[in-house]
Amino acid sequence: MPSARCSMLERAPQQTLGDESGPRPVAFRGAGFMPSDGRASGWIALVLVIALWQFAGSAGWVSPLFLPAPSAIAVAIYKLAMTGALWQHVAASVVRIGSGWLLGTAAGVIVGFAIGLSTLARGVGITFISALFPIPKIALLPLLILWLGIGEEPKIATIALGVFFSTAISVYSGVDAVPRNLIRMAQSFNVPFHAIVVRVIWPGALPSILAGFRITASVALLLVVSAEMIGAQFGIGAFVLQAGNLMQTDQLLAGVVILSLFGLAVGKAINVLEARLLHWR
Amino acid sequence: MDLIADHISHRFGGLDVLDNVSFTVASGEVVAIVGPSGCGKSTLLSILGGLLRPSEGQAQLRGAAPAGSLNPLTFVFQDFALLPWCTVEANVEFPLAHTALGAAARKAVVDDALRRTGLSDFRSAYPKQLSGGMRQRVGIARALAVRPAILLMDEPLSALDSQTRELLMEDFIRLLADGAMGAVYVTHNLEEAVRLADRIVVLSRRPGRVREIVEIPMTRAERGAIDARGKLLALQNDLWSLIREEAIDAEREVQHA
DSSP states (O other): OOOHHHHHHHHHHHHHHHHTTSOOOOOOOOOSSOOOOOHHHHHHHHHHHHHHHHHHHHTTSSOTTTSOOHHHHHHHHHHHHHHTHHHHHHHHHHHHHHHHHHHHHHHHHHHHHHHHHOHHHHHHHHHHHHHHTTSOGGGGHHHHHHHHOSSSHHHHHHHHHHHHHHHHHHHHHHHHHSOHHHHHHHHHTTOOHHHHIIIIIHHHHHHHHHHHHHHHHHHHHHHHHHHHHHHOSSSHHHHHHHHHHTTOHHHHHHHHHHHHHHHHHHHHHHHHHHHHHSTTO | OEEEEEEEEEEETTEEEEEEEEEEEOTTOEEEEEOSTTSSHHHHHHHHTTSSOOSEEEEEEESOOOTTOSOSEEEEOTTOOOOTTSOHHHHHHGGGTTSSOOHHHHHHHHHHHHHHTTOGGGTTOOGGGSOHHHHHHHHHHHHHHTOOSEEEEESTTTTSOHHHHHHHHHHHHHHTTTSSSEEEEEOSOHHHHHHHOSEEEEEOSSSBOEEEEEEOOSOHHHHTSTTHHHHHHHHHHHHHHHHHHHHHHHHHHHHHO
8 A cells, every 4th residue: 555655755756857858956965064153052051041940949949958049059159259258268279279280280291291202201101101190189188198298288289190190191192293294394404402392392282282281170170179078178179068068058059150160261261372372273 | 515325225124115325416416316106215315314314325425515504405395394383484484593693694594585485475474374385485495594505305396286386396497597506306206307307316116226317418497498398208208118117016016005
């Protein structure tokens, strides 16, 4: 028994035959597979979700204990800012992240360049990095407390360690990715070693190094929160944990929002850095 | 200043690439190196320019470099090898930065090199903004800036379209016209070799050996004349007949690899 679909198919050749007598447009087949950045749609979706969330809270669909409305979170942030507690916690975290990230990055860049440029450093460095990189760095915090005491040092050292390995890997990958023909070109003009490192290898590796910064910034944020949850009086991580223990969900989410804003700000800063330093791409 | 290939042999691992290659590039002379694919032309150029240590033999220089030459043996690369983060001007100045030249002298040299290659209006452009032909002109300007005795050109036109190739070939002929600079010109394009070279070193299939050294019996200026075209074409055909069988073998070898 012929179905409706079959009969459509049977009619198709007749249509084609009928059309063959005159010119007909070539069917366009090249659509799709080219998504473009829809900034507006992203913002609209974000506003819609927050509005829905707010509405669900205001209408009493969701208990404020489990999920306070966005307005309650905004009020909590405002109060924290007014009392000064917000700045105390943020400052404690920023100091830890800043010093840990700088230390880890400085060491990572030096070691990464050494691995990228020297056979001996490569052999030794890659072996150690392969062995130590997979360790979740937060697991080393108790050991670092034992070694360095219970002050700021173990937290900073944990962040520095986490940042160090990712930085070293992104730096030596970046050095490896510098086109060899550029290095040979420089050598063919008798450009000295240090000038090749500064003027060819460093800028050539920079895209990879900056991509590494993006990763290490989030590693640093993750580790500072974890470290502060394990042992700190101040800091966003400590604050979030305390709020959770006291079931102050609005405060807890205020801390989470601040972390998110911090992450966004760092991402933006790296975007600016990339736009300035990698404009030639 | 003469450049001498003195019994050069080279192998990569167990693969013999060059076998006992010897010839001399006299001062101001343009020597083309042709041969089937994989015969070691580019390897030979790297050895001649000191970028690769040969397994046996050596590259030698004889005589003094011309006065003011900052880099007697200077490469022009197939892929241009421009620093993408530097402007045209900075790329041309790159090899001068570590020399004894002061800032004013450097600028004068760069200006002169840019003018000779028609790049003066593009000094602030980045390589990504330029066409392939213009990029290679930057490579040539950079080479001219160090006042070489001998240009080592590794298939400098092979990444370019035919019209751009023609324009740059005219530039090469103009730049080499006064005999102040010699050149070693590696190419697979026999027409380029016949138009530019004083002598053509024909290498055999791998391992590359000198099969023949062919002299072009007319000056570059004479080659521009219409009645010279027949002779050049005949020379080109002679060269092709030397290489053809081996080129076929080389191609099959690559396909079976």
